[in-house]
Amino acid sequence: MRRFLILISCLVLSPAVFAALGGDVHTITADQARMRAQLRAAASNGYTVHELQTAAGVAVREFVADNGKVFAIAWEGPNMPDLEQLLGAYFPEFNAAMSTRRKAGIRGPVALQHDDLIVESNGRMRSFFGRAYVPSLLPPQVTPDEIQ
Amino acid sequence: MRGQFIREFVLSCGLALLTACGGGGGGGGSNSGSVTAPVIPSGDNVQPISVNGGPSAIPNLTFTSISVCTANTSQCQTIDNVLIDTGSVGLRVLSSALGGLSLQQQPGAPGPSFAECVPFVDGSYAWGPVRIADVKIAGQIASSVPIQIVADPSFGTAPVPCFDNSSPNTTPRAINSVEALGGNAILGIGNFREDCGLNCSTLVQNDYYYGCGINGCAEIAVDPMYQVKNPIALFPVDNNGVIIQLPSVSSGGAASINGWMIFGINTRDNNALGNATIYTVGDSLSTSPGNITTNYKGIDYKQSFFDSGSNGLFFPDNSIPICDNAGVFFCPSSPLSLSAKIIGQNNASLTISFSIANAKSLNASFNAFSNLGGKYNGGFDWGMSFFFGRKIFTAIAGQPGISAPYVAF
Numbered sequence: 001m002r003r004f005l006i007l008i009s010c011l012v013l014s015p016a017v018f019a020a021l022g023g024d025v026h027t028i029t030a031d032q033a034r035m036r037a038q039l040r041a042a043a044s045n046g047y048t049v050h051e052l053q054t055a056a057g058v059a060v061r062e063f064v065a066d067n068g069k070v071f072a073i074a075w076e077g078p079n080m081p082d083l084e085q086l087l088g089a090y091f092p093e094f095n096a097a098m099s100t101r102r103k104a105g106i107r108g109p110v111a112l113q114h115d116d117l118i119v120e121s122n123g124r125m126r127s128f129f130g131r132a133y134v135p136s137l138l139p140p141q142v143t144p145d146e147i148q
Numbered sequence: 149m150r151g152q153f154i155r156e157f158v159l160s161c162g163l164a165l166l167t168a169c170g171g172g173g174g175g176g177g178s179n180s181g182s183v184t185a186p187v188i189p190s191g192d193n194v195q196p197i198s199v200n201g202g203p204s205a206i207p208n209l210t211f212t213s214i215s216v217c218t219a220n221t222s223q224c225q226t227i228d229n230v231l232i233d234t235g236s237v238g239l240r241v242l243s244s245a246l247g248g249l250s251l252q253q254q255p256g257a258p259g260p261s262f263a264e265c266v267p268f269v270d271g272s273y274a275w276g277p278v279r280i281a282d283v284k285i286a287g288q289i290a291s292s293v294p295i296q297i298v299a300d301p302s303f304g305t306a307p308v309p310c311f312d313n314s315s316p317n318t319t320p321r322a323i324n325s326v327e328a329l330g331g332n333a334i335l336g337i338g339n340f341r342e343d344c345g346l347n348c349s350t351l352v353q354n355d356y357y358y359g360c361g362i363n364g365c366a367e368i369a370v371d372p373m374y375q376v377k378n379p380i381a382l383f384p385v386d387n388n389g390v391i392i393q394l395p396s397v398s399s400g401g402a403a404s405i406n407g408w409m410i411f412g413i414n415t416r417d418n419n420a421l422g423n424a425t426i427y428t429v430g431d432s433l434s435t436s437p438g439n440i441t442t443n444y445k446g447i448d449y450k451q452s453f454f455d456s457g458s459n460g461l462f463f464p465d466n467s468i469p470i471c472d473n474a475g476v477f478f479c480p481s482s483p484l485s486l487s488a489k490i491i492g493q494n495n496a497s498l499t500i501s502f503s504i505a506n507a508k509s510l511n512a513s514f515n516a517f518s519n520l521g522g523k524y525n526g527g528f529d530w531g532m533s534f535f536f537g538r539k540i541f542t543a544i545a546g547q548p549g550i551s552a553p554y555v556a557f
Contacts, residue, residue, distance in 0.1 A: 055353035078347045079355040080267035098270040105206035108458035108531055109524035110269050111476040121269040122526045124235045125343050126437040129526060
């Protein structure tokens, strides 16, 4: 499940920049700086996966379409990444849903399924993993199974 | 308000019962599944527990009462509605539940003030200082246990490297109330001695631990001796694990179910492993800590686990309708009888049969259900629904007699 994507194209070291979900890859450098992370990027199936590896051992993969938009993120590691940072403009929607969810008495993995926002988050201390994507931003050839 | 929300998910009569079936695979051995009338355990290592909704009427959470004392003194505070969580490690108490009890920082701990931020999967977090306390449960006393004080108003907000609150218009993510926590405290009694372990003792940027002073908080590497600890591991005896024993609940659920938490494994007659089967769990970051594998409908999910802090069976099945998009509880049109195979890292395995009811059809005034489930696409979370009618052992890595952490039943 948690396998890294099989990266078809060459792995390149990239000085590149990062973006939150729905954001533009060329406009935001905040993630890498905030996470103090190593970055690498690889192209596959018409999109590019930028992988950040944080000092704390969390891998965050951001999926960037040819149009430069981040359409998905995935993470795994001993800690949670900051979803406020990674979900960007989608965070308020996520956070409001989570607040409702806590009040509704749901204690368990997160499987948010809004029309245009999917967030799955699981784990406990020492082992977290999850993913988020925006269905309308998915390139036509990409299936959700590829986001991991 | 909370009750209203719950009623949206959990209304009137319920359905089939979660039952274990023996059989299964390579583990051989026994199952424990169907428990006959439980023998009431007794001893100073036995603590009553109750699945009763707690202060916020949340279904399928398990509570108990403990005493927390200033280390090496008789100044104590009884704390009720303590959530029992086999999915985490360490005691985390809301500052508001301490009744003004003064707890000190452990001598030698990093500082000047030593604090922790613990994240949860929904983006919320618990922030606050790490202090030591004597923790009394049943007849057991764990001395000078590092615990986390959550939402201490005198301690300030979480630092930026942890989680920031840069969006003033969003709902606060800090766990800062009984309502947000679901109880007064979380008693994490999972498979490890410390909450973070090696990652936090070797990495400065571990995201969990902070030294705070007048200039704010900075991340620090922390020796395991100062990390927030599983109180059970600090009992003088009966310190290698815990049993959660709960009677069965009928398919319609129950208003409350009472059971026992028994400390120690194979340390005395009332906690003998007997013919329970051991399923070892990962013990390091490279072996998926705390996790087993679950095979559901032909697919292996390697990040699966047992967790009394989750209130249902959460698993990947897009064919089962969810109640609505605010929650993830399942609402099938009729009760489903399903099965999944658990596979320990020692390859012991067992096929478990279980039922999933329509969450909206369950009795809204009840708090214990064996057939409450919900959706998760990444693994199989065997939450509280699984614990009814079983006697589940959780063994702590590195403690006496425990060569590898495990769950057994």
